[in-house]
Structures are given as C-alpha cells and as structure tokens.
Amino acid sequence: MPIYEYRCNRCNKEFSYLILNQKEMVELRCKFCNHKDLTKLLSSFSVHQTEASRIADFDASKPPSEDFYKDSRNIGLWAKKRMKDLGVDLGSKMDEIVEKGRTGKILDEYNK
Numbered sequence: 001m002p003i004y005e006y007r008c009n010r011c012n013k014e015f016s017y018l019i020l021n022q023k024e025m026v027e028l029r030c031k032f033c034n035h036k037d038l039t040k041l042l043s044s045f046s047v048h049q050t051e052a053s054r055i056a057d058f059d060a061s062k063p064p065s066e067d068f069y070k071d072s073r074n075i076g077l078w079a080k081k082r083m084k085d086l087g088v089d090l091g092s093k094m095d096e097i098v099e100k101g102r103t104g105k106i107l108d109e110y111n112k
C-alpha cells in the first residue's frame with residue numbers, strides 16, 4: 001500500500017497518509033487543521049523514511065553534497081544532526097528554523 005506525503009497549504013505542515021482506496025484520497029484533509037487544500041509531495045513507500053531514521057543514517061562528519069539539498073526535507077538535517085552529536089537540544093526552536101528554511105519563509109524574513 002502506498003504512503004503519500006502531503007503538505008497542507010494552510011498550516012504548511014507535512015504529513016503522510018496510507019492510502020487504502022481512491023475514495024479516501026478524495027476526502028483527504030490535513031491532520032493538523034483539517035484543511036482540504038493539500039499539496040502532494042514526491043514520495044515512495046519503498047524509500048519512505050521518517051526524519052528520525054534519516055538523521056540516524058546520515059553522516060554529519062562530512063559536508064552534505066549538493067544533491068542532498070535537492071531534497072527539501074534534508075534542509076536543516078545536517079544542522080540538527082550536528083547539534084544532536086554535540087548534545088545540544090534546541091528543541092522546538094530548531095524545528096521552527098528548519099521548517100522556515102524548508103518552506104522558504106526564512107527568505108521572507110531576510111527580505112524584510
């Protein structure tokens with residue numbers, strides 16, 4: 001069964017759905033705010049990884065390659081991993097920064 005990833009166009013949160021049938025797909029709503037306006041993200045269930053496993057697999061001792069950043073989900077991963085290795089817990093603040101970097105909002109702030 002395929003797992004699809006979506007981003008909510010209202011709250012910008014990303015989440016995955018296990019699609020059981022077509023009917024369910026039509027009625028998809030954001031898990032966080034119940035909004036219907038969703039963007040389907042590129043995903044493949046065969047390579048589906050949670051962020052936790054991406055961080056675990058990831059070697060932060062080397063600088064990330066250019067390809068790495070072509071997957072927007074990887075933005076911020078390197079920093080997170082480094083922080084984790086150093087025993088620094090930035091908690092939700094870090095998630096917030098990473099989320100801004102991924103959605104391009106961080107640029108909006110610089111442009112103000």
Ligand SMILES: [Zn+2]
Binds near residue numbers: 009030031032033
């Ligand atoms: Zn939402």
